[in-house]
Amino acid sequence: MRLRHALTAVLGAALLLTAIPGSAAAASGQFRYSYVTVDGDEASGFLNNPPSDRCINLHGVGQDNPQPGHSPKNRTDTWATVFTGTNCQGDSFRLRPLTGGASERLKVRSVVFG
Template identity: 55%
Template sequence: MSARSLKATLGAACSALVLLLAAPGSASAATGQFRYTYTTAQGYEAVGFLNNPAGGECINLRGPASEPGSVSRAPKNRTDATATVFLDADCQGDTYYTLPPGAGAGDRLLLRSVVFS
């Protein structure tokens, strides 16, 4: 192999590596736990949690999904990602609130779904 063809091959390989590293990967998981409070069908208070939730995917919270009309409340974002909580299911609607990593909110903040950045 000549020096010229070796140089061209090496240049192409380096270019391919740069493109591979620059391409966006799949959404990563948030590290940590997201907690929230909800009321069961029997009227008991319960704590729901998401461990290391996937990033970029909408998650409907337990409680609201099984009991239409009910809502969760008091979220605590103990992950390393920003959590955007929505009053509506499927991360829809104009009513949402952003919780940075480590932040939480009280019982007045109602939610049905969450997505992590």
């Protein structure tokens, strides 16, 4: 009898573990963008292996910098959606995995992968 109860407990635990979603996956690769600093200098920003399904405000182009970023390049293995505003608001544009990119005409302040 004890063996049967132990087996039932193990099978129940295994079912619970498969029902619990895993941690958020990360996109593999690098996302790059260019921007002008508040001092007027050209700079590059990048995200290495960014988390998926989470909005990321891009460094250097937040609300304290009047100039947005530009020329995004998606070199990750996941679709990237860039936004004109912070907190993934405003107009958006999708960049394909590995080769997606846009010119300096595309202005960006945040991105989400997935």
